[in-house]
Each structure stands twice: as structure tokens, then as C-alpha cells.
Amino acid sequence: MTAALPLSLFASERVYARIYPQAVANNLAVLKRTLARDGGAHAPRIWATVKADAYGHGVAQILPGLRDADGLAVMHLTDAHICRDAGWCGPILVMAGLAHASEIALLDMPGLHLLLSRETQLQWLAAAPVLRAPPAIWLRFRGDIGMIGFDADTYRQAFAQCLALASTGRIGAHIGHLNHFGSAERADGIDEACARFTAVVHDLPGPRSTSNSAAIMRHQVHAVATDWVRPGLTLYGASPLADRTAADLGLLPAMSLHARILDIRTLAAGDRLGYGGSFKAPMPMTVGLVNCGYADGYPRHAPAGTPVIVAGQLTRTLGAVTMDLMTVDLTGLIAVVGAPVVLWGDPALPVERVAAAMGTIAAELLTGLTRRVPLLTVPMR
Secondary structure (H helix, E strand, C coil): CECCCCHHHHHCCCCEEEECHHHHHHHHHHHHHHHCEHHHCECCEEEEECHHHHHCCCHHHHHHHHCCCCEEEECCHHHHHHHHHCCCCCCEEECCCCCCHHHHHHCCCCCEEEEECCHHHHHHHHCCCCCCCCCEEEEEECCCCCCCCECCCCHHHHHHHHHHHHHCCCCCCCEEEECCCCCCCCCCCCHHHHHHHHHHHCCCCCCEEEECHHHHHHCHHHHHCCCEECCCHHHHCCCCCCCCCCCCCCCCCCEEEEEEEEEEEEECCCCEECHHHCEECCCCEEEEEECCCHHHCCCCCCCCCCEEEECCEEEEEECCCCCCCEEEECCCCCCCCCCEEEEECECCECHHHHHHHHCCCHHHHHHCCCCCCCEEECCCC
């Protein structure tokens, strides 16, 4: 949600997130340079993936940073209409295609692209009225991720059905082909999957799209040879590769999560803290209570020792995260009540590092913030 109140008010209230659309613009430019070939004259077009409300950043907040994208990729048709309402006029790819036959009523939108992965979706389109602006269609190959899409035995039949629908004007004339690699972060992660996809679509007309953020960064030669790529995580300043940080890739974080020290406790050795006394001080300690909890989207499963920054000083969490509060180690630090806390997104504390400490991925943290966390659009640091 968008907060119109001054940032200074939130600095003294609850947890909030700062959103940096200029960082998104920087990251998009990095991707364009990565994908450039022949002096930039030939490069794949970019579907900027804004699923899950732009990975938790808010579509309205980050849209100014995506002016140079060729299109947006969303999950649902309702998301496409949200993007239009936010001012996006370019192409929009709907990754879920049609969720139900009733969504036919939402299709009359110029620049709409539907990704189809099931036979029933083709049947719904066949029964639909002819539209003034029929949607462009992409077919999804099931591929090595093995979850949704047409397999090698049904893909070409689905393509033939699309040709028939195009002849009646129910869909656009051009049919695209999409694959999503399941292991693109590995150096050897796309070879077999790419061969399977190519074997199915090699002689079919239409554009190809296969590469997400990991494929773009790990398999650049493959990515630049396709027609469209679909970056997501990299747009928001997080690395999709375990062996390369966002800074290594030239990416800037598009979100930082902020809280403050609500109170400070002094513990003697053996003192316990939290539900069931889950934390026991091994020595005399100074502990800070931070006004953020799992109801804000900071995971309850975050283990003690997860890094945080308090008043510019790197420290760690202690004990269990509760609904509204968490505890951090202030022993030996200079900190007072009201001191600022950065939970992720500082250059010294990228979200990938925090996610790794929790045993999860950056995308889960970014998309997991709840509605009670204001998203405040601010200039770059």
C-alpha cells in the first residue's frame, strides 16, 4: 500500500519499508547491458516480472523504475488491470493465463498476452466471443520444472489448436513458446532442459522465452539468443546465484526494511527471555526489543543469530520472533531507545544474506511482508 505521510512520522512508529524505484531502473539497465550483443543492436526484449505485487515492493511504487522495460509479466488477469490503472500502457503477459471461464470478460485489453498451460484454457477461448483486441498467446512447455504446462506429447497439438483459434480471430496471429528452467542457477542446469524444449518447438513459428534472472546471469549466451527474457529477482536488487552477490552483479537493493529499538533490557547470566523462556543468557547481556514480528512478515522461523544492523552496527537476533516483537543483542554496542534498526536492504546487509541465515531465499522475504508494513517510496540513498 502507498503511504502519503512523511517518512519522519514512520521513523518513530512501527516497522516500515523504503522502496527505491531508481534502484529498479539501475537494475534494469544492468540487465540490458548484460543482454546486449552486436553493440546493442540486437538483444532480447524484457518482460519485467512484477508478480506478487512486484515481489512485495508494490507495483505502483516501482513502476517509475520500469519505464524502459518492454513489457510486464504478472500472475493473474486482475493484476494486469491493476498495472493498467497504475499507468502502464505497454504489453502485459499474464503467467496464469485464464484461471476460470468467467475471466473471458477481462480479456478485452490492448497489449494483453496470455500464457496457456492447460487444455481447458484452450476450450474456454474456443467458446469465447471474438474480441476487438484478441490476446496474444504463449504456450508453456512443462520442461524440467515439471509442474504446469504442455508436455512433449501434447505441446504441438496445443499449438495446432491455437492456429485454429487465430484463424477465427479469437486470439492474435502470433503464438509464442515459453519454457521455465528449474535449475538455471547451476552451470550445467539448462543443457538437457533446453534440448528437450528445442526438440519440440524447433520448427514452429513464433517468439521464444526461456530465461529468468538466474538464466540471464548464469547462461548469458543462451539468454541473448532468445526473443524475450523474464527477469524478476534481479530487478529488485537481489542475486539469484549463490556464488555471486547482488553487488558483484552491479545490482542495487530496491527495498530496505526498517524498525527501531522499542526498549532495552539488561540480563544477568542465566536470565531467560521470551515465550517459555526460550532464550537463556549465557553471560551478562544487553538486549534490545525491536518493534517487528511475524505479523509484519519477518519469519517466525528466523533462528537466533540472524544478522541485523542497529544504529549502524552489525549484530544478531536472540531468541524467537514473536507476533509483534523480536530481540537483538546490544551487548557492547552504542544504542538507545529509538535507535534505528535495519532488518535487510542496507548495502552491508543484503536481503540474500538475511535469507541464507534463515534457510530460505530472498524472494520469500521480499514477498512476505504483510499489509501492516507501509511501503514508502524514497529517492536513492
